[in-house]
Amino acid sequence: MKTYFQIIKNTWAEMMMYRLNFVLWRVRWVVQRLVVYFLWWAIFANRQEIFGYSQSMILTYVLLGSIVGTFVLGTTTMDIGGVINQGNLSNFLIRPVDFFRYYLARDIGDKLLNVVFAVVEIAILVLLLRPPVFVESNIWYILLSVVAVGIGALLYFFFSLLLGFFGFWSSDVWSPRFLSMVIMEFFAGGLFPLDILPKPLFAFARSLPFFYFIYFPIKVYLGQLSVISVVQGLATGLVWVGGLWYIAVLVWKKGLRVYTAEGK
Amino acid sequence: MEGMVISVSHLSKYYKVHKKEPGFLGSMRSLVHRQYETVKAVDDVSFVIDEGELVGFIGPNGAGKTTTLKCLSGLLYPTAGRVSVLDFTPFDRKTAFLKQIALVMGQKNQLWWDLPAMETFLLNKEIYEIPDDVYKKALSELVDLLEVEQILKVQVRKLSLGERMKMELIAALIHAPKVLFLDEPTIGLDVVMQKKMRDFIRAYNELHRSTILLTSHYMEDVRQLAKRVIIIDHGEILYDGKLDQLVKKFAKYKVLSVILETYVPPDKLKEIGELTDYDFPRAVIRVPRSASNVAAAQILQKFPVDDLNIEEPDIEDIIRDVFSQGK
Amino acid sequence: MRTLFKYSSLWWLLTVNSFQIVLTSRTSATLFVIAKLLRFVFFAVFLFALFAGTQVIANYSLLQAVIFYLTFNLIDTATQLFFREVYRFRQQVVSGDFDLVLVKPSSPLFRALAGGADPLDLIMLIPYVSSLVYAVSRLGSLHITTVGLYILLLMNGFFIATGFHILVLALAVATTEIDHAIMIYRDITSMARLPVDIYREPLRSFITFVVPVGVMMTFPAKALFGLLTPTAVIVSFLIGIAFLLVSVRVWGASLTRYASASS
Known part of the structure; x- marks a missing residue:
């Protein structure tokens, strides 16, 4: 346990080592958030409602989505493909450390740092821009949305691991990741709530695991889902987690066999 | 015609590096307030090198050898002092100057990794504006000296380290530079390949009467190639003179x-x-x-x-x- | 004249090399192209969905919005096509391989900026340009001067984009930071997927003139619709030229701060 705590601390120190890099990383994040925020703010310039969302609902969706997104999608697993390809994976294999737990610890470090900064930055933005914000009063919705965020984070962790494991079989690790990122960005619902999409497309979005990354937790928070849909959603999310976990372990074992056989 | 090719007077190059305290709080603190330390990579160094000389530059890691070479080839802007190479100020990076020098670094590549080395040579032919006949002659001479005829069309990533280093040398020398800076050219090579490299450097120096400044970790490189050595440590010159004089003076x-x-x-x-x-x-x-x-x-x-x-x-x-x- | 000739043949060689490399891995190239196409389609879907709910945004019709979006893609893709090397520049600086570019008698800026054209973006230009031509043809009344002005302003936008890339390179030389800087540029310009007019003040003026994204990507299409005043056109070109000149200056200054990866 202590090992993994140290891993978390090292992840933080690593990220803050290069000051300019760190600052620009935060600037980039804020700019990205502002781009989406201003877009919706502009759309509401001369109307009260769109697709059944009021301005405060949409802006809350966007701002909260930023924080949820930075937690769920914050990861250090991006480099796994490279680690495998360059043979650095051997450093893990010869040490008494569990690969999955190592990266989970790193990700927790990464996510916590992300969220701490994101909350402060969003708070400053809210103070500066003074948008109308929707505050959920029902404690149950808040708790359930927190659970949903946890499920989303786990889902993304295993999904990202799987992408990294491509490295066992191919040296092209970036093209599949880029492709999946494009699809994910759209279907996770970071830019807009997915239910503004045409019905068939929304149905398709709901069948993907990305659905549980940003859109679902925030919908739970906004209290726009019935109790049955919330329970259904959480259950489906958990099934996804179990499935991806199982596949990730399977692929990892197969991959290791390839890795050790080739002796990289 | 013996003339002065390189002249360095009171050259200094300082860097600022930041210090980081350990631990999370240290990281946070250094994010906001940084403490800097000035590192004197090169400190008040002066020397002169004549045409056709082959000079060895010796010193432990971080002594300032590479920094000096970089100042001489115009990569770094000196903190203080004057540098003149072939009557140019290197940092101006005039085309006429760059066409007469070359820099080879054992740990750095200019070859295109995914293409045969030949493509890089052709690119350099354009960059250095070498006429066809001169290029052909220079290339065949280098290819013969280094015995690499067979692997010219092989993808660089598939070459061994030694073969790649030979190709790096060809890429660097194809324009027949008058001044050649070699930074650890034999690093990582096996003993046989090191010897081949040395033979080549000596042969090239004799053939073209080019001025060569060489740094190396391997004493053998310097002993075999250079009559004159400059010993540098902590950015300062400790000795500049004949190799055999060094023995008398310091032993x-x-x-x-x-x-x-x-x-x-x-x-x-x-x-x-x-x-x-x-x-x-x-x-x-x-x-x-x-x-x-x-x-x-x-x-x-x-x-x-x-x-x-x-x-x-x-x-x-x-x-x-x-x-x-x-x- | 001789310099121009030298650099065109240099550019040609570099581009041929770079194309060869990118196209060696066909799977990877295919996946990238698919991803880029999807990204294009996805935002278009969003745009259509948005218009289904609102009909008109800031007095622009759907067709006009599509032309704005395509114009954005055209400039964005053209700059990536030519300046892809910027994305690889950090690696060169960090590893120190950039040293070996600096000691060559050719402009290091040229090499860092245009040394690695991306064939995948060339492929992407095909659907963008053809759908743009189709969309513009649907506009109906077209005048030769507005079309000419559109093309001139596109080029002006390209110059401003060039300036941005040079600034990013300068930052990389002085500090080795590049990845976030270039992505911040991409994020800010992504605001121009919709006409910048839709944003409220003071943001609108800021991204039109201070960070000239509007001049770069919204003004060309506005000129095409005949919505741009002559003053605005002149100001656009002045901004374009000034921006490019300043960025080249900054690049020159950054080289004196180049620290070169140690040993």
Whole structure:
């Protein structure tokens, strides 16, 4: 346990080592958030409602989505493909450390740092821009949305691991990741709530695991889902987690066999 | 025509590096407030190199060798001092200047990794604006000297380190530079390949009378190639002169290597000087330089000696001494 | 003249090399192209969905919005096509391989900026340009001067984009930071997927003139619709030229701060 705590601390120190890099990383994040925020703010310039969302609902969706997104999608697993390809994976294999737990610890470090900064930055933005914000009063919705965020984070962790494991079989690790990122960005619902999409497309979005990354937790928070849909959603999310976990372990074992056989 | 090619006077190059305290709080603190430290990579260095000279640059890691080379080739903007190479100020990076120099770094690539080396040569032909006939001649000369005819069309990533280094050399020399900066050209190569590299550098220097400044970790490179060495440590020059003069100047002792006829107890030998090695019948004794003749005479008188040699100490040992004194 | 000739043949060689490399891995190239196409389609879907709910945004019709979006893609893709090397520049600086570019008698800026054209973006230009031509043809009344002005302003936008890339390179030389800087540029310009007019003040003026994204990507299409005043056109070109000149200056200054990866 202590090992993994140290891993978390090292992840933080690593990220803050290069000051300019760190600052620009935060600037980039804020700019990205502002781009989406201003877009919706502009759309509401001369109307009260769109697709059944009021301005405060949409802006809350966007701002909260930023924080949820930075937690769920914050990861250090991006480099796994490279680690495998360059043979650095051997450093893990010869040490008494569990690969999955190592990266989970790193990700927790990464996510916590992300969220701490994101909350402060969003708070400053809210103070500066003074948008109308929707505050959920029902404690149950808040708790359930927190659970949903946890499920989303786990889902993304295993999904990202799987992408990294491509490295066992191919040296092209970036093209599949880029492709999946494009699809994910759209279907996770970071830019807009997915239910503004045409019905068939929304149905398709709901069948993907990305659905549980940003859109679902925030919908739970906004209290726009019935109790049955919330329970259904959480259950489906958990099934996804179990499935991806199982596949990730399977692929990892197969991959290791390839890795050790080739002796990289 | 012997002329001055490189002249460096009072060159200094300082860097600012930030210090980081350990731990999370340290990270946070250094994010907001940074403490800087000035590192004097090169500190008030002066020297002159003439046309056709092959000079070896020696020093431990971080001594300032590479920084000096980088200032000479115009990569770094000096903090203070004047540098002149072929009557140019390197940092201006005038085309006429760059066309006459080359820089080879053992750990850096200019070759296109995914393409055959030939493509990089062709690119350099355009960059250096080399006429067709000159290019062909230069290329075939280099290819012959380095014996790489067979692998010109092989993807660079598939070459061995030694082969790749040869290709890097061709890419760097294709425009027949007058001044050549070699930074650790043999690093990581095996002994056979190191020797081939050295042979090539010597042959090239003799053939083109180009001025070469070479840095290397391997004493052997310097011993074999350079008559003159510049020793640098902590950014300062400790010695600049002939390699054999270095021995006379810095070696405080000589080494007596003795072959004994019959066994002599080590205690007796120790009376002569410092016994550094004794494996009967061979004994090695260090004595102060001034006392070497006396000591030799003593040994011949006192012990049954089969053979006796007075030797200069190993250059590597001397240089190690020089560095430890500099600290 | 001789310099121009030298650099065109240099550019040609570099581009041929770079195309060869990118196209060696066909799977990877295909996946990238698919991803880029999807990204294009996804935002278009969002745009259509948005218009289904609102009909008109800031007095622009759907067709006009599509032309704005395509114009954005055209400039964005053209700059990536030519300046892809910028994305690889950090690696060169960090590893120190950039040293070996600096000691060559050719402009290091040229090499860092245009040394690695991306064939995938060339492929992407095909659907963008053809759908742009189709969309513009649907506009109905077209005048030769507005079309000419559109093309001139596109080029002006390209110059401003060039300036941005040079600034990013300068930052990389001085500090080795590049990845976030270039992505911040991409994020800010992504605001121009919709006409910048829709944003409220003071943001609108800021991204039109201070960070000239509007001049770069919205003004060309506005000129095409005949919505741009002559003053605005002149100001656009002035901004374009000034921006490019300043960025080249900054690049020159950054080289004196180049620290070169140690040993």
